[in-house]
Amino acid sequence: MSGKKKADLKVIILGDYDVGKTSLICRYIDGKFQTQEPTVGAAFFLKQWGPYNVAVWDTAGDERYSGLSHFYCRSAGAAILAFDLNSPKTFESLWARFGSILEAANEDCLKVVVGTKLDLLNQSERDITAEEGKKLARELNEHLDLKKLPHEPYFETSSLNNQNVKEVFEYIFQHCLPLSADQQKRYNTTDRKSVIDLMEDSGEHSRKKKCC
Amino acid sequence: MATEDLPSEFDIVILGTGLIETITAAAFSRIGLKILHLDRNDYYGGAYSNFNLDGIESWKQKNQDLQCVPDEESFAVSDDVKKLLQDQETIIPMSKERSSAFNITSQFHARQRTTIEEAEAKKTKCNLFTFLKTEASNTTASPSATANPVVKISDGQGDGDPQDSDAKQQSTSGSETQEQTVHVKQDSDVNSCTEQLQSSLVLTDAPQTASQDVGEKENTSGGGEREREERDDIHKRKAESSEEENNEQKQAQQSLEREKIIQVKEWTVGDIKDDWRKYCIDISPKFLYCSGDLVELLIQSDVARYCEFRTVSRVLTFLQGKLQQVPCSRADVFSSKIVSLVEKRLMMKFLQFAADYESSPQEYKDYEDQPFKDFLILKKLTPNVQHFVQHAIAMVTDKELTNVALKKTKKYLHSLGRYGNTAFLFPIYGTGELPQAFSRLSAVFGGIYCLTASATHIIADSSNKCCGIVTTNGQRISCRYVVAEESYLPSSYVQKNSARKISRAIFITDSSILSSENSELSLLHYVSQDDRNRPVTVMELPNSACVCPKDVFVVHLTRESGCDDPVEDLKEVRDKLFTTENKDEAEAKSKILWSMYFQQNDASTVTQTVSALPNVLVVPGGGSAGIDLDFTVSEAKKIFLTVCPDEDFLPKPPNPEDIIHVDDTEAAVERGPSEFQDKGDGDGSDKGEGNEEKNECLDNGKDNAEVKGNKTDGNST
Numbered sequence: 001m002s003g004k005k006k007a008d009l010k011v012i013i014l015g016d017y018d019v020g021k022t023s024l025i026c027r028y029i030d031g032k033f034q035t036q037e038p039t040v041g042a043a044f045f046l047k048q049w050g051p052y053n054v055a056v057w058d059t060a061g062d063e064r065y066s067g068l069s070h071f072y073c074r075s076a077g078a079a080i081l082a083f084d085l086n087s088p089k090t091f092e093s094l095w096a097r098f099g100s101i102l103e104a105a106n107e108d109c110l111k112v113v114v115g116t117k118l119d120l121l122n123q124s125e126r127d128i129t130a131e132e133g134k135k136l137a138r139e140l141n142e143h144l145d146l147k148k149l150p151h152e153p154y155f156e157t158s159s160l161n162n163q164n165v166k167e168v169f170e171y172i173f174q175h176c177l178p179l180s181a182d183q184q185k186r187y188n189t190t191d192r193k194s195v196i197d198l199m200e201d202s203g204e205h206s207r208k209k210k211c212c
Numbered sequence: 213m214a215t216e217d218l219p220s221e222f223d224i225v226i227l228g229t230g231l232i233e234t235i236t237a238a239a240f241s242r243i244g245l246k247i248l249h250l251d252r253n254d255y256y257g258g259a260y261s262n263f264n265l266d267g268i269e270s271w272k273q274k275n276q277d278l279q280c281v282p283d284e285e286s287f288a289v290s291d292d293v294k295k296l297l298q299d300q301e302t303i304i305p306m307s308k309e310r311s312s313a314f315n316i317t318s319q320f321h322a323r324q325r326t327t328i329e330e331a332e333a334k335k336t337k338c339n340l341f342t343f344l345k346t347e348a349s350n351t352t353a354s355p356s357a358t359a360n361p362v363v364k365i366s367d368g369q370g371d372g373d374p375q376d377s378d379a380k381q382q383s384t385s386g387s388e389t390q391e392q393t394v395h396v397k398q399d400s401d402v403n404s405c406t407e408q409l410q411s412s413l414v415l416t417d418a419p420q421t422a423s424q425d426v427g428e429k430e431n432t433s434g435g436g437e438r439e440r441e442e443r444d445d446i447h448k449r450k451a452e453s454s455e456e457e458n459n460e461q462k463q464a465q466q467s468l469e470r471e472k473i474i475q476v477k478e479w480t481v482g483d484i485k486d487d488w489r490k491y492c493i494d495i496s497p498k499f500l501y502c503s504g505d506l507v508e509l510l511i512q513s514d515v516a517r518y519c520e521f522r523t524v525s526r527v528l529t530f531l532q533g534k535l536q537q538v539p540c541s542r543a544d545v546f547s548s549k550i551v552s553l554v555e556k557r558l559m560m561k562f563l564q565f566a567a568d569y570e571s572s573p574q575e576y577k578d579y580e581d582q583p584f585k586d587f588l589i590l591k592k593l594t595p596n597v598q599h600f601v602q603h604a605i606a607m608v609t610d611k612e613l614t615n616v617a618l619k620k621t622k623k624y625l626h627s628l629g630r631y632g633n634t635a636f637l638f639p640i641y642g643t644g645e646l647p648q649a650f651s652r653l654s655a656v657f658g659g660i661y662c663l664t665a666s667a668t669h670i671i672a673d674s675s676n677k678c679c680g681i682v683t684t685n686g687q688r689i690s691c692r693y694v695v696a697e698e699s700y701l702p703s704s705y706v707q708k709n710s711a712r713k714i715s716r717a718i719f720i721t722d723s724s725i726l727s728s729e730n731s732e733l734s735l736l737h738y739v740s741q742d743d744r745n746r747p748v749t750v751m752e753l754p755n756s757a758c759v760c761p762k763d764v765f766v767v768h769l770t771r772e773s774g775c776d777d778p779v780e781d782l783k784e785v786r787d788k789l790f791t792t793e794n795k796d797e798a799e800a801k802s803k804i805l806w807s808m809y810f811q812q813n814d815a816s817t818v819t820q821t822v823s824a825l826p827n828v829l830v831v832p833g834g835g836s837a838g839i840d841l842d843f844t845v846s847e848a849k850k851i852f853l854t855v856c857p858d859e860d861f862l863p864k865p866p867n868p869e870d871i872i873h874v875d876d877t878e879a880a881v882e883r884g885p886s887e888f889q890d891k892g893d894g895d896g897s898d899k900g901e902g903n904e905e906k907n908e909c910l911d912n913g914k915d916n917a918e919v920k921g922n923k924t925d926g927n928s929t
Contacts, residue, residue, distance in 0.1 A: 006520075044518065060655035065218060067249075067661025069256045071648030074641055103264070103489050195640060196523055196631050198507060198516035 006197055007046060007055035009176050010075055011169075012105070014098045015082035016090040017064040020116040023159040024082060025058055028169050033160050047169075052177050063097075070104035078110040078172045081140070085115040085156060088127040094136065110153060110175050111140040114168055118158040130156065149175055218662065218683070221690045222248040224855065225681050227667055228697030230258035231841060232831045234650035235848035236695055238513065239862045240855070241657035248689065249651065249659055252309055252666040256651060258697060259312055259812070259834020260496050262644025262759075265488035268718075268808065271495070272318055275810075278311035284703055287668040296688040300674035303682070304825065306667050306700055312834070313495070313716075315778055318808035321792040325482040333482055478794060479722055479805050490761040492642040493718055496834050497751050497768040498841045499524060499636035499735065502627035505845040506646075507637065513862040515649050520640045522757050523632025528726060528736040528750075529604045530788070531596070535726045535736070538604040540634050551596055559597045563605075567625040569618045576614055584617035585610045607737045607839065609745045636840075638733055638751075640758040646841070657865075670694055670825060678827040693855055695829045698818050705824040712814040714837045715778035717769040717786070720806040724752060724765060725789045727800070731756040735839075740784050746772045748785045749839055764805065772837050778809040816843070829854060 013021045026034055029045050044057040057076075062068055073079070079102060083090040094113065102109070113133050137154040138146075146152070153171065157164040223245040226237050234256075237249050255261050263271055286305040297303060325333065500506050500521070510516040527538040531550075539548035545556055545563075565575060579587045584606065588598045602608060606621045627635035639645045655661055667681035671688070680690040698706045724732060736750035748771040753759045760766045767790075769782050791801040815833030824830065829851050836843070849861050 060652065062651075062655040062659075062661045065216075065660060065662035065665070066254075067651075067655070067663055069648040069651060071256070071645055071652060074645070196521040196637060198511050198519070198521065198631075 006053075006195075007044075008052040009054045009077045009173070010044075010057065011054060011078045011080065011172060012057045012073055012076045013059065013080040013082055014063070014068075014094070014102070015080075015116075016084070016087075016093045016097070017061070019082050019084040019087070019090050020159055021080075021082050022058055024080070024114070024116060024157065024165060024168075025056055027159040027162060027165045029056065031162075033162070049173050049177065052173070054173065054177075066097075068098075068101055070101055073101055073104040076105040076109055077176045078112065079105060080112050080114050080168065080172075082114045082116050083128075084117050085121045085126065085128060086117055091115075091128050091132075091136075095140075108144060110144060110172060111137070112153040112155065112168060112172060113137040113140065114154075115156040116159065118156045118163055119160045121156075130154070217685075217687055218248065218660065218689060220688065222246045222660075223691060224248075224693045224695060225250065225667065225689060225691045226695045227251075227700040228258050228831065228833075229256045229647055229651060229661075229663075230697055230831070230834060231260045231647045231650070231844045232847045232851075233258075233695065233697055234647040234654065235509070235844060235862075236831070236851050237654040237659055238515070238650040238657075239848065239852045241654040241659040242513075242862055242865065243856065243859050244657075245856075247654060247659040248691070249654065249661050250665045250667065250683070251663050252684075252700070254664045256663070257495075257644045257647040259815075260494075260644055260647050262492045262494045262642035265485070265491045265493070265806075268491075268493045269318065272313075272316045272808065272810075275311040275313045275316055278309060279314060281308055281310055283310060286702060289669070292686060293669055293682055296682055296686075297671065301679070302672045302676070304670045304672060304702060306669060307702055310699060312699065313810040313812050315776060316808065316810040317779070318806070320481045320484065320806050321803070322479045322481050322484065322805050325480045329480060330482060333486065479803075484720060484764075484805055487761040491720075491766065492644065492759040493766060494642045494644050494759075494768065495716075496643060496836075497753075497770070498643045499638055499751070499839055501623060501840050501842060502630040502632070502635055502637055504623070504627065504840060505842040506840075509845050509862060510649075512864055513650075513653060514865050515653050518652065519645065519649050521631070521637040522640055522733055524634045524636035524638060524735050525632065525730065525732045526728075526734050527604050527634050528734050529599065530736070530738055531599055535789070537726070538600055540605070541628050544633070551600075555594050555597050558593055559600065562591060562593060562597070562601065563621075563625060566601075566618055566621040569622060576618060580615040581613055583610060584608055584612050584614045587614040587617075603737050603739055603747070607747070609747060611745055634735070636735060638753065638757055642757075642759050643841070653865075666700065667694070667696075670828060672825055676825065678825045693827050693829060695831060695851055697831045698815055698833045701824070701828070701830060705821055705828065706830055707819045707821050708813070708815060709817040709819060710814045712837070713773035713811050714814055714835055715769075715771050715773040715781035715811050716809065717767075717778060717782045718808045719765075719767040719769075719790065719804045720760065721752075721765045721767055721790065721802040721804055722763070723802045724754070725750070725767070725802050733757055738785050738788075740771070742784055743774055746774055746781075748782065749837075750785065750789070765802070767802075770837055773811055776811070778811050782809070 013025060015021050023033060025045065026032060029047060044055045047054045047056055057072065059068060059072065062072075081094045081098065083094055102111070113136050115128070115133060133156075134152040134154045137152045141153060149171070153175075155164050155168045155171070157168060159165055224240055224247055226233050226240075226247060226249045229249065229251040233249070237247050241247050251258065253261075255263070255267070261271075285308045287308060289303055289305055293303060502523075507516075510519060527540055528535050529538050530536075536550055537544075537548075539545040539551065539559075542560070545551070545559055548556070551559060565572060569576060576587065579590065585598070585602060588601060593601065601621065602610075602617070605624050606612070606617045607624075608617045608620060624635045631637060651659070651661060666684050668684055668686075669682040670678055671680040671682065673679040678694050679692075680688060681694060682688055698708075725734070725736070726732075731754045732752075733754060733756070734750075734752040736752070738748040738750055740746060740748055748769055751768040751770075753766045753768070755762045755764070757766075769785060771781055771785075774781055786804075789802065790804050792804045792807075794803070812835035814835040814837065816836035816838075818830055818832045820828075820830040831851065832847055852859070852861050
């Protein structure tokens with residue numbers, strides 16, 4: 001029944017159209033590289049990591065025409081901010097376009113800046129230096145204690161060559177799971193427990209308490 | 213603000229992202245139709261939207277600015293637009309945006325921070341959490357600390373309880389030691405419970421007897437589900453509480469001082485503004501009947517997978533001059549002390565009849581068209597029970613006819629016990645999440661979303677049928693149908709069936725209208741004495757509904773307007789339950805820290821006029837005074853079936869997300885029992901997806917046990 005269980009962690013991915021968000025996720029989840037058609041069909045993927053269920057949300061292509069909702073970011077514990085290493089415009093977008101909707105994420109949401117399409121990058125001609133990327137990552141995570149992390153939440157990846165993809169997710173999970181004492185407390189309060197999941201509960205309760 | 217052009221051909225263009233439109237969009241996308249969904253605003257939801265504190269102020273500003281736009285103004289037909297037309301096509305200009313709310317006012321009812329406090333707040337802001345912790349455990353807080361706003365928040369509230377629950381908590385600890393039948397909702401975390409007790413005991417000072425009585429009733433009726441566990445725990449807790457009592461004496465000295473601090477506790481504007489992000493304030497707050505059409509649709513369409521809800525934890529009513537908790541379920545009726553034993557039987561008997569009233573027509577047929585009120589008298593219900601049934605369960609006015617009221621009663625009764633103790637659910641983060649959730653379903657099935665974009669014109673082909681739109685970016689888009697919320701369409705297309713307006717108020721308050729040691733999500737159907745036929749719906753949402761920070765509540769008042777002044781309309785209930793003044797000792801009313809008032813036109817029932825172009829479908833707008841959203845499902849379905857009469861309406865999607873991807877390297881570790889399993893008796897663990905038929909036949913053991921428990925309880929009273 002663990003499939004019916006609410007995810008322990010929600011990870012979202014943000015970034016301009018065509019930076020390779022779905023490819024990144026698919027590479028991690030399926031271990032395959034696919035040139036993706038714009039994302040269709042799944043609200044989120046569930047991934048099991050140790051004892052935890054992680055929901056990885058993809059954007060469903062709705063960011064293309066400014067259609068992303070706050071709902072997408074609600075209670076996200078981690079956000080991957082993806083940009084195309086070959087396109088400075090997509091890097092600038094991260095702050096400009098997605099900063100405001102990230103307000104809906106958890107206060108302690110970890111933001112990981114991820115450059116994609118490393119395989120296409122000609123290192124001698126790169127526009128965005130790794131330093132710039134790391135700087136943005138530091139700024140976005142100002143509110144967090146990052147000392148516990150091995151390095152800045154910044155990665156350069158290639159979904160085609162499977163470079164650094166797993167590392168992004170491992171990094172996130174290690175920071176967010178096992179849940180920190182604070183989070184653990186939040187999850188274990190009756191408050192959290194009494195959140196109703198219609199799917200789960202409808203099987204657990206009888207409908208007609210009243211009628212004998 | 214789309215920077216690139218949209219695709220130029222769709223099956224259906226939908227304008228407005230209110231709940232009905234988004235359900236419709238999801239249904240169309242689900243069967244593979246190509247959907248373009250536009251909203252003129254930069255947020256989802258239209259009249260169903262929710263905002264943080266900053267957002268709602270901008271919403272107010274926008275509506276005030278829009279009031280200058282004349283009612284009938286529509287887009288001009290410029291030469292550029294004409295150029296987009298093909299042979300024999302004609303063009304119909306759409307309505308410009310009008311204000312959707314009027315007579316809006318908002319204000320803080322708290323003082324500004326002093327310069328010292330401002331400096332303190334800045335210093336502590338980054339460190340708020342740790343700061344709160346240390347202060348909460350520091351029982352010898354010096355009086356000088358009262359000047360610090362953060363200290364105020366932490367005083368007696370570090371554990372998340374409303375501040376004036378102290379009286380209540382006293383009664384809890386007191387009654388517990390005296391009477392075994394009192395059940396306190398038990399926190400799973402014993403420590404936090406101890407903490408609560410501790411803080412309550414620290415505050416002990418006033419005489420207990422008066423409040424104790426109320427407290428017991430609350431506790432008994434609120435005990436509900438967890439009763440059995442609680443009984444097991446009660447010995448342990450009793451031991452703890454006697455220990456606490458020893459502490460009590462030691463702390464008596466401090467408590468005096470402490471109480472002083474509580475009384476001068478005062479929120480500042482800065483305290484509230486600092487947390488502006490944590491608010492989710494609904495324009496149209498609604499509840500869902502647990503067994504209503506919307507809940508069924510959420511489950512059936514799988515949208516429930518990415519929504520979370522809380523049950524409305526108590527229904528209140530104003531009876532005999534004070535707020536009382538309404539006994540909703542069988543358990544409540546039995547354990548309630550507001551109704552006598554005789555009344556309990558009467559009430560149970562009546563509710564059993566109402567739950568299945570159609571099968572005993574002889575009971576009500578002759579009174580079908582007479583007021584429900586009279587019917588209840590005829591059924592020999594006592595005034596108390598009449599009040600509960602009419603105002604808290606059926607929630608109807610004195611005029612409402614028996615057949616309508618019985619239907620509502622039945623619906624209520626059938627929603628009981630499915631997810632919780634009351635009949636209602638509330639989406640966490642607010643009603644405004646629902647349109648976004650359905651949009652998400654549409655988007656994952658290929659629906660294209662674009663905010664801050666709309667249609668300026670509809671294009672009609674040579675046979676005078678709708679064949680496309682012109683967007684606000686001047687792009688021509690072809691489509692077979694246009695589905696639009698009424699305010700987007702030319703006013704000649706829409707006939708409003710109701711001239712009603714509703715008056716709304718939103719309060720941020722510092723405590724619950726009826727304090728409790730639990731975090732309660734409350735519903736109150738308040739019968740205003742100035743006009744009994746226009747009752748006020750009061751929804752009080754706590755921090756656990758994820759609509760506000762800790763220690764405050766968001767309260768929504770909704771009432772059909774009787775005049776042009778929403779403040780006037782809601783004055784009676786406000787004065788009865790709230791205050792805007794600082795509390796003095798005698799007054800335990802909930803204090804309003806911020807308030808907003810506005811009015812909306814009721815656009816929830818509209819008819820398409822004959823002048824509307826074929827293939828343009830009108831969707832009702834917001835502004836319904838009703839408490840629930842089930843009508844949105846039938847409206848959406850109606851539109852869907854007009855376009856696709858032979859298709860399934862939101863069938864269960866195939867579930868790629870059903871698959872859990874497991875890394876070989878991180879072999880699955882068996883999970884502990886789920887949160888639900890360990891609560892029940894281990895039953896129900898092997899149930900599949902919650903489809904209805906299964907529920908019906910698996911009247912599971914947990915519930916039986918509960919009923920049993922309550923019977924015992926009933927006997928003991």
